[in-house]
Amino acid sequence: MPCTSNAVDAQPLTVVSNRLPVELHRNREGLAVRPSSGGLVGAMSPILRDRGGTWVGWPGCSVDGDDWTAPLEAFAQQSGYSLEPVNLSQADIDAYYAGFANSVLWPLFHGFSRLCEFRPEFWKRYLDVNRRFALRLARSKEVGSHVWIHDYHLIHVGKMLRTAKMDLERLGFFLHIPFPAVDLCRRMPWMHQIVDALLAYDLVGFQTPQDLHNFLGCVAHCMPHCEIERGRTSAVLDVGHRRLRAEAFPIGTDFDDFSERASRPEVAARAEALQRELGPYDILLGVDRLDYTKGLIHRLEALEVALERYPSLRERVVLYQLVVPSREKVGAYASLKDELERTVGRICGRFSTRKWSPIRYRYGRVDRVELGAMYRQARAALVTPLRDGMNLVAKEYVASQVDANGVLVLSEFAGAAGQLADGALLTNPYDTEATAETIRRAVEMGADERASRMAMLREVVRETDVYWWAERFVDRMEQPLDKRSVAEPLWRTPSAEALPLRAF
Known part of the structure; x- marks a missing residue:
């Protein structure tokens, strides 16, 4: 609050x-x-x-x-x-x-x-x-x-x-x-x-x-x-x-709102229904606006490599990829949409069986109940932009993980990596082989490690929410420069200094 x-x-x-x-x-x-x-x-x-x-x-x-x-x-x-x-x-x-x-x-x-x-x-x-x-x-x-x-x-x-x-x-x-x-x-x-x-x-x-x-x-x-x-x-x-x-000033999300909504009975019921619709598989979740910065093609290619290299993932995982329409009349975005759909079709054609398809692709918008159910039910969220200022999907996913059962796979080129490095699995989305290995690791991670990592993530996202961000900025803006010059860091992640500079 x-x-x-x-x-x-x-x-x-x-x-x-x-x-x-x-x-x-x-x-x-x-x-x-x-x-x-x-x-x-x-x-x-x-x-x-x-x-x-x-x-x-x-x-x-x-x-x-x-x-x-x-x-x-x-x-x-x-x-x-x-x-x-x-x-x-x-x-x-x-x-x-x-x-x-x-x-x-x-x-x-x-x-x-x-x-x-x-x-x-x-x-x-x-x-x-x-x-x-x-x-x-x-x-x-x-x-x-x-x-x-x-x-x-x-x-x-x-x-x-x-x-x-x-x-x-x-x-x-x-x-x-x-x-x-x-x-x-x-x-x-x-x-x-x-x-x-x-x-x-x-x-x-x-x-x-x-x-x-x-x-x-x-x-x-x-x-x-x-x-x-x-x-x-x-x-x-x-x-x-x-x-x-x-x-x-790292921007946050409304932790209490997402966490409270994910705990509602209607969201829990919808999460169970979503699992039934997708089948008895571990859900890998992607939620992205249609944009060339989001690394959508790289993500799909990493999944393809994972399915190729690790046969145990076949008929075990399904990528549920939501793409929100954006700037469809711009040539680069229209071309990206076409390439994205071709890539989904190619991977599904290569690996699908009679009872299982590796990707469920959805192009459109969803309401808040549906989004909360997706966040809550996903075994892992794949947040792998090629470059992003912060990426609030990562923080929304964490806030919605009320069961602490999920894993955040996060691009080191997302701004959120600077805060969430301790609990997330960082990856370079340009390296499809390394990202494929990170996907395998997320899927096979044990329950205790998943819960421990998610607890660390939820603490950071809770304490540095969007209200914290706004209040800190306004406080600093109103603070005269002669009161103090260089300010103390607002970042809480203890290991942030150990990250490569590119992770920020």
């Missing part, structure tokens, strides 16, 4: 993200509000409610005129904080969101520069939309003096607010995706502008120490005269006219 003991004395907070915590949709009566779900909404809503504040973002559809006023005001009365919508046109969505944000920053920051489309018109539209967000903040009477901006879509908003000389006491930014190393970042024509924009904040937050390390390397490259005081998980930067802090 979130801690709000200091809410009475706290300043109102303004949260800025690409999307509002609601979606506007049309019904027979006109526009209506549908609350969004997700970790960010769950973390920030209690803080905004208790402190008072405003959330600024796109409402999910293009709206002309003021007909969105009534539904948003009704939501504000129920939620305890106000909403400030920023209207985006289809041209904005195409060039700013699908264009620069997701065809330049997303692939580049995840290490897939070959998929980047470095088109000047995307960059111009990105700046234009960031400027529109900044103007909305500057003109709103609801915006307070403490502003927290989220993610790669809105990097320039802080600098634009500084340029507009908006009266802000504290200005923070958190990047939810990885930050690339300097050699990769240099491929982007606008690298210097991106780094300069990040230096406009009082606090810049990253998921992991590796992301922080990469950012500091880019700062040193772009601005060699910048003075940097480094710690393991934080740094203070002196850019001449101002000082700022950069720090790693």
Whole structure:
């Protein structure tokens, strides 16, 4: 549960993200509000409610005129904080969101520069939309003096607010995706502008120490005269006219919510039904959004190697792979979906018997009961992205393992590896043979070791949940730099320092 003991004395907070915590949709009566779900909404809503504040973002559809006023005001009365919508046109969505944000920053920051489309018109539209967000903040009477901006879509908003000389006491930014190393970042024509924009904040937050390390390397490259005081998980930067802090804040999930839901009778019943539907086999679970960063093909190929090398796994395990639709109109994603389905068909054709098939592939979305049942029943979760800022599926699985019977197989390139190394089985998803061996080990692990490892994982995920993350960031953002410079680490994993740097 979130801690709000200091809410009475706290300043109102303004949260800025690409999307509002609601979606506007049309019904027979006109526009209506549908609350969004997700970790960010769950973390920030209690803080905004208790402190008072405003959330600024796109409402999910293009709206002309003021007909969105009534539904948003009704939501504000129920939620305890106000909403400030920023209207985006289809041209904005195409060039700013699908264009620069997701065809330049997303692939580049995840290490897939070959998929980047470095088109000047995307960059111009990105700046234009960031400027529109900044103007909305500057003109709103609801915006307070403490502003927290989220993610790669809105990097320039802080600098634009500084340029507009908006009266802000504290200005923070958190990047939810990885930050690339300097050699990769240099491929982007606008690298210097991106780094300069990040230096406009009082606090810049990253998921992991590796992301922080990469950012500091880019700062040193772009601005060699910048003075940097480094710690393991934080740094203070002196850019001449101002000082700022950069720090790693590993985001969490809502442990209590997932754990409590997994314990409900309807979830337990659905978990048993799922097991009957899949057969008397150990369930290997994959839950991923359709994305080339998730390592879906590599995972399937590792399973194929495991079935080939370890015949004992045949007619013993089934991979239940859920793929959530995403950006299907983008060429790279459509091609990935086709390749994924071909690979599933090939492996099933190779190994299936009359009574058993090694993969159950599901493309679509599931409700919270179904997801809880999948997490609870799985003997092992295969969370093997090629690169990921954190990967909350790993933490959701752990939180849902109320029977402590599962094993987490985790990519060392997921940000979560920095916290969960003690209890998870780490693997390099590019090494299909090693991943195949890790799958075998997970399946054959004894009950005592499974329970011991899961207990360690649940402790970490419980103690560093999404509320812990949000409160720590806000506390640090409001802390003057002269109170202390480099902060103490927020990471609890004792063996994290023993991990290879790439594990972060």
